[in-house]
Amino acid sequence: MTDYLSTGQLPEDYRDLKNTVADFAQTVVAPVAAEHDANHTFPYEVVAGMADLGLFGLPFPEEYGGQGGDYFALCLALEELGKVDQSVAITLEAGVSLGAMPIYRFGTEEQKQKWLPQLAAGRALGAFGLTEPGAGSDAGGTKTTAKLDGDQWIINGSKQFITNSGTDITEIVTVTAVTGERDGKKEISTIVVPTDTPGFVAEPAYNKVGWNASDTHPLSFTDVRVPAENLLGERGRGYANFLRILDEGRIAIAALSTGAAQGCVDESVKYAKEREAFGRPIGRNQAIAFKIARMEARAHAARAAYYDAAALMLAGKPFKKQAAIAKLVASEAAMDNARDATQIHGGYGFMNEYAVARHYRDSKILEIGEGTTEVQLMLVARELGL
Known part of the structure; x- marks a missing residue:
């Protein structure tokens, strides 16, 4: 991940995973997202597809039914899913980070053998x-x-x-x-x-x-x-162990939030190029172009923050402060970008079938779940000795 921050190029295995999940998100998740959102239905067919791809087992060893990857691989998948449907992304995040990871981190060998294979396979949550x-x-x-x-x-x-x-x-x-x-x-x-x-x-x-x-x-x-x-x-x-789980989970939520922020950028760029007002695309208006530019900057900063936290975590170095910063920056980027994307879309942005409308409703919880914005600020302040 540190190489990416300086070169902008992911290693091939990570890049292949990112592309695979991006394709799945666009071809399988996106077409049914509005329907499941409107009907408040759990997307079992999408979850089954994620299980077939091995996403629930990404950070777990093969001996427990996992893919032998790492936590950063999970984060890349969450970012791609978060671009199109936060409900699907949080289902994966919670299933792995909150459902299976405590068993892997703190369970006995018997507990791991009993529960992890089903959870890592995505056959159970x-x-x-x-x-x-x-x-x-x-x-x-x-x-x-x-x-x-x-x-x-x-x-x-x-x-x-x-x-x-x-x-x-x-x-x-x-x-x-x-x-x-x-x-x-x-x-x-x-x-x-x-x-x-x-x-x-x-x-x-x-x-x-x-x-x-x-x-x-x-x-x-x-x-x-x-x-x-x-x-x-x-x-x-129990509580002390869960705090460790939360530290890791904040990086995953930051990745999901980054996806949401980037999804709002992507939708806004597309709309600004297609939507015409007063005889030209609205993206040619500086007010719109600059707003989208700021959105892209937020998404980029959020991505850099969670990449940095993940790199420290995988290197076995302290990462509590960086995880809190990543969660803080990325969740606020998602909420700010959702608000701006809705404004750019005008009346269409207020219609639930549009992805930006779902992001507008979905993104607020990113500033609350797995530690509120205020908790992240408290953690950063403590790490600074305040």
């Missing part, structure tokens, strides 16, 4: 249940509990805004829960809950502003019993 009505970034607000009863955990509580949690192919949800107390503070652990466990309920899906083809539910747990060996990672390290 996983989800991560962190957020609650009064808890998300504030771990101290966690109220879901898990009590050890012999060789079983008994889980009670609720979660909200959980992506990929209620599809027909959702197999597991990893949840954070209070498992005791340490030094006067809540001990928070993570436990894997198969979705067919009695007492687990994915409540009716949310009616959202955007990401309408993405699956999002509140969850409830009523005396849910799972084996003690479903504890993921060390007891009491």
Whole structure:
């Protein structure tokens, strides 16, 4: 990635992947995006296509059913998908980063062998249940509990805004829960809950502003019993481990956001060349041309930021600050570009069948999910010693 920043040329394997996903996005995803958005339906046929391409297994070793690639490969795929349909892109991002990655990072060998092959193949989806009505970034607000009863955990509580949690192919949800107390503070652990466990309920899906083809539910747990060996990672390290997952996930969300920002540029350039007003294409008007130029600059800066964070991550170097910067810059670029693209399209930009209208509705959550803009600013400030 550092080579790309200086030369503008990706290595061949990354370039081939990017081109393959770009073709899939344009020929398979884009034609059905408006329909799934309008009907609020989960795009099972698109997800199956992504599974066939091996996208869900990109960053995982072949021994667990993965493609033997890396996290940057996943990010490239997310950028291309994000250009045309953020709902599809977040389905992949959450399925890999939040669903499968915790199993890979913190699971026992038995847990990896049990769950990763299905998740990496895209035949099943996983989800991560962190957020609650009064808890998300504030771990101290966690109220879901898990009590050890012999060789079983008994889980009670609720979660909200959980992506990929209620599809027909959702197999597991990893949840954070209070498992005791340490030094006067809540001990928070993570436990894997198969979705067919009695007492687990994915409540009716949310009616959202955007990401309408993405699956999002509140969850409830009523005396849910799972084996003690479903504890993921060390007891009491659940929240700390998930913070690491979030650091990685911010790079992935930045890649998705970059795709959204670039998609708005691409749509605006096309429209500005075709749309005529007062006898000439509107792109020949400096006001429009300059607006699109600024949009391109935002997308370029966002891409450079997530490439840089990914390079540090893969090199095994500290990347927390760079991941937060990438997520901050890219999510704001997506929202700003969506607003400008809608303005450029005029009345057409307000029609839902147009991609820029979907980006306008979809992009706001990029400034909220997996750490709000304010959280990113807080993280950067802390890294600066403030």
